[in-house]
Every structure is written in C-alpha cells, then in structure tokens.
Amino acid sequence: MEFIVFLGMPGTGKGTQCSLLKERDGVLSLSPGEIIRAKLSQDKEIADSVNRGELLSDDFIMNLVSENLNVLTKSNDSGVLIFDGIPRTIGQAKILNDLLETQFNSSPSLVVCFTVKKRLIINRLNNRVICSSCNAPGQLSKNFVCSVCGGKSYTKRLDDDSAVIRKRLFNNRKNTNEIYDFYRLNGAKCVKLDADSNIDSVYKKLKRVVLSTKI
Numbered sequence: 001m002e003f004i005v006f007l008g009m010p011g012t013g014k015g016t017q018c019s020l021l022k023e024r025d026g027v028l029s030l031s032p033g034e035i036i037r038a039k040l041s042q043d044k045e046i047a048d049s050v051n052r053g054e055l056l057s058d059d060f061i062m063n064l065v066s067e068n069l070n071v072l073t074k075s076n077d078s079g080v081l082i083f084d085g086i087p088r089t090i091g092q093a094k095i096l097n098d099l100l101e102t103q104f105n106s107s108p109s110l111v112v113c114f115t116v117k118k119r120l121i122i123n124r125l126n127n128r129v130i131c132s133s134c135n136a137p138g139q140l141s142k143n144f145v146c147s148v149c150g151g152k153s154y155t156k157r158l159d160d161d162s163a164v165i166r167k168r169l170f171n172n173r174k175n176t177n178e179i180y181d182f183y184r185l186n187g188a189k190c191v192k193l194d195a196d197s198n199i200d201s202v203y204k205k206l207k208r209v210v211l212s213t214k215i
C-alpha cells in the first residue's frame, strides 16, 4: 500500500483533484473534512465550535482517521491512498506516522504541496460549494454543473464565510510549511505543485506525479 499526503491551504483545489483521481483512476483518498463533517452532523457542540473557526484537537481528528483508514484500505484496489488535507499540524503528522507504521509497516512516500496565490484562494473559498449528489467541491456559478457527477444542485459550506476563512488561512500557512519540512527530513519525496492553472491541467500534472510512485 502506497500512502500519499496532499498538503496546501484550503481552496487550493486538493479536494477537486481527489474527486477526479477517484472517478477516473480509482485512487481513493481520506479527507478529514468529509469524516469530520459526518461526525459533526451527529454532535452539535463540536459543530458549533468548528463554525466559529476553532480547530479540533489532533487526537480527536486522528482517532477519526484511524477508524476510517482500515475500511478504506480494504476496499482499495489501486494500491494508493491519498491523505487529502491531513495532517494539518506537526502533532497530527507524528500520530499519522505512528499509525501507518503500526498498521501497515509503512509511511507516506510522496508529499504533494498545492500552491496557489493567496488572493486566488480567498476568491475560490468565497465561491465554494459542495455538490448535493456526490459531495465533490465545486465553484458557485449561475449554471452549476458538478465536474465529477454532472449533478446540478449544490449546498454552501457553513464554515466558508470570510472571517472564518482568514482565521483558517492564518493557522494553515505556518503549519503547511512545517509539515512539508517534517516529511522532507523523514525522506519522503516532496513536490510543490503550482495549482494556479485550470482543473484539467493540474490533474494531468498531478496524475504523472501520483501514478509514478506505483511500482
């Protein structure tokens, strides 16, 4: 089993690319966003603190990851699993390494850091919606069509208003650089991917990098 980490600020298009890699190449990904949202729908207290822009504890998040990891790796034929937007802190990176070491005698072999200009990120986040049918992230537009399933209806994410976005960006930038260095020092192949261009050209670049790790 090959493990890959996607890093990058929210709004850099990681989620969209994961959806495409799943749809077109059968590569599965584990997104803390998805598993946390599922958990929040059952727990109002935690949901309220997240909507105020507060961060959940590393242990809370990594417990959720661990619960979901076994299920995902069993149903994965591609031999590759992407951690989409996780770890978000050095603490999480260390817990994840321990987890993969214990359960799979493995560690992430490739780290892709998505980079996008800050102004572009804020713009994208302000316009971000989630497809009502398949949960893939997309951009708000007059005639919304989901790029993954073709669905035409969407919902707006609650934590995507601008004050919350600025708080998340501030927390995220510092952590992303630290985590990138952590993996580099641990011997993973680390790649910075310019994600400013359109979805399809980013996908092509990404596919080359991701699938070249497969033996």
Ligand SMILES: [Zn+2]
Residues within 6 Å of the ligand: 131, 132, 133, 134, 135, 136, 146, 147, 148, 149, 150, 151
């Ligand atoms: Zn969809």
